[in-house]
Ligand SMILES: C[S@@+](CC[C@H](N)C(=O)[O-])C[C@H]1O[C@@H](n2cnc3c(N)ncnc32)[C@H](O)[C@@H]1O
């Protein structure tokens with residue numbers, strides 16, 4: 001099946017570099033171990049003292065999975081041993097109590113997300129215990145908040161989904177990736193299509209307000225034909241959101257990816273065809289292309305947020321609720337308090353040691369300078385709205401844009417010449433071709449990338 005892509009081979013050759021996905025700016029590579037729990041408690045105290053303190057978005061990281069998917073770049077612990085979770089759940093409850101004690105009780109939780117790993121690796125009663133502890137130590141919003149959970153379809157049944165709904169989860173995300181059997185085998189994630197479709201249907205029947213499906217392109221053995229089939233079946237299942245992630249192949253960093261045969265991976269041109277296929281087909285089916293890797297129905301909150309300019313990038317990808325502090329709990333979880341970021345320790349041992357000492361288990365972070373905040377605003381605008389109001393930036397930040405970003409102007413002009421963007425002294429607008437390379441455009445505003453060569457630590461943009 002031939003798919004026309006907006007980018008030609010020459011552009012692919014020139015722009016297929018590695019770069020961040022900008023779920024934060026500065027990225028986690030910039031975090032410093034000089035930041036610790038004392039800094040965090042200071043940040044929270046300051047944010048409590050804001051004239052109008054923001055509401056809270058909670059994130060829980062549940063790292064466990066039953067089996068390994070070879071492509072996986074998430075922070076996870078693969079085990080068959082269900083008893084491993086009980087000590088983690090106890091520690092997580094300690095962290096919830098500790099974190100809860102820092103925030104003023106009038107700051108309401110309006111958003112909660114459970115990610116992993118696989119949160120549904122936990123037993124039902126463990127999920128319930130964590131929710132009860134959360135409700136005890138934080139003030140949950142009286143009106144229904146946005147409570148979402150990531151689910152591996154192989155770990156749930158329609159009955160279990162009903163239980164999750166009764167616990168208060170009202171949004172759900174299923175990892176599907178690809179329905180093709182050869183692809184599934186090549187990545188060690190064989191999952192029955194009928195089971196997946198039955199679970200999506202059950203989530204609809206149980207009135208989950210927003211159902212997301214994760215797909216991936218660039219997986220081994222994937223072809224435009226096989227991916228087109230997967231897309232058709234997902235469109236028929238009619239989810240509210242679809243994420244189509246670009247497979248980040250970094251075998252030096254993620255050991256299980258070494259079990260993927262390099263020869264089975266589609267080349268950059270085919271990868272772009274797969275993305276273009278998803279963009280064209282999903283748009284025809286009525287989905288709005290939010291950006292990067294996300295699509296949503298026009299009625300979905302993400303599209304509404306994009307339309308009214310409140311969409312933001314965070315560690316879960318695109319998100320609404322730009323005004324919240326993000327309180328992230330569990331190993332490796334990343335919090336955002338005011339303008340600052342912190343990350344929890346990576347190992348279970350370090351997590352336990354910190355919590356036994358009643359310390360927030362932070363091991364690194366970053367306090368943003370005003371230059372970081374300016375660049376973050378620009379990158380967020382480009383990622384979320386594909387345009388930048390230069391005049392607004394100049395007035396708000398009292399800068400001369402072309403002088404401040406002097407070093408980037410030549411590259412931006414080159415990108416304009418390549419048809420990736422249009423630029424006037426007032427405005428940058430990214431073209432449909434440029435949307436496929438929005439990471440490369442944002443990289444022009446990344447001071448740290450320009451100061452040091454860190455590109456080998458990121459995945460390829462195509
Ligand atoms: C934590 S998992 C989702 C929940 C559950 N563990 C599952 O797999 O169904 C998050 C998602 O990240 C995506 N993902 C994982 N590894 C990736 C990689 N190397 N490149 C791009 N996306 C990846 C997959 O689409 C996956 O569904």
Ligand code: SF4
Pocket residue numbers: 064065066067068069072073074076116117118152175
């Ligand atoms: S993709 Fe999901 S289930 Fe597979 S290893 Fe990663 S986190 Fe676990």
